[in-house]
Amino acid sequence: MTCCFFGHSICPLDIRPKIKVQIEKMLTESEKVTFYIGNHGQFDSMVRGIMKELLSEGKKVNCSVVLAYIPGHKYEFDTPDLYTDTIYPDGLEDAPPKFAVCKRNDWMIDNSDAVICYVVNNFGGAYTYTEKARRKGKRIINIADE
Numbered sequence: 001m002t003c004c005f006f007g008h009s010i011c012p013l014d015i016r017p018k019i020k021v022q023i024e025k026m027l028t029e030s031e032k033v034t035f036y037i038g039n040h041g042q043f044d045s046m047v048r049g050i051m052k053e054l055l056s057e058g059k060k061v062n063c064s065v066v067l068a069y070i071p072g073h074k075y076e077f078d079t080p081d082l083y084t085d086t087i088y089p090d091g092l093e094d095a096p097p098k099f100a101v102c103k104r105n106d107w108m109i110d111n112s113d114a115v116i117c118y119v120v121n122n123f124g125g126a127y128t129y130t131e132k133a134r135r136k137g138k139r140i141i142n143i144a145d146e
Contacts, residue, residue, distance in 0.1 A: 001030035004066075004108035006126045006133075007043025007118035007143075015118055018143045020050050022116050027059065035063035036108045039086075040101065043118055043126070068092065068104035105129045114139035 003026060026033050035051065038044040044065075051063045065086045070093070089107045092100055105125070109115070115133045119126045119142055134140050 001026065001032065001114065002034045002036065002112045003114040003116060004036040004112040004133075005038065005044065005047045005116050006105070006129045007041070007047075008120065008124065008126050009041030009043065011043045011046070011118050013046075015143050016046055016050065018146055019047060019116065019118070020053075022141050022143065023047075023050060023054065024059075026114070026116075027054075027061070033062065035061070036066050036112060037063060038101075038104070038108070039065050039067060047116075066104055066108055068100040069097065101125070106132075109133045109136060109138065112138060114141065116141045116143065118143045120144045 023035070035047075037047050037051065039048075048063075048065060051061055054061045063085065067086050067088045070088060089104065092103055092107070095103045106129075109129060109132055112133070115130060115138050117126060117130045117140065119130050121127055130140060130142070
């Protein structure tokens, strides 16, 4: 089982426990789960924090932050520990910067069985990619529906 995440860049902090419950539920439902996380916005940051928390609790969590861009700022090389859990999918190196996040999101959908999301609006990136995943037959778990 592979799962990715989509959510609004700004979201309420009170959804954090709901996200964690869904992740833990998925971990108990499947013998092996791989999670793919973006790295833009509050929702992605919240999910990454939950993954680190689960790892510190001793849970077997296999997760990767999927980068849309190769890190290139000097400070990123001063803190390499921040990038040990990242992947950069093949094909993104040719994407114009304007479309890199879109291509990364498409890659996450194509390589996932399920999506855990927080979508309350019928516009924006979180909505667009959740609907794209739905059309491709992926299992959708929208935290906003709970």
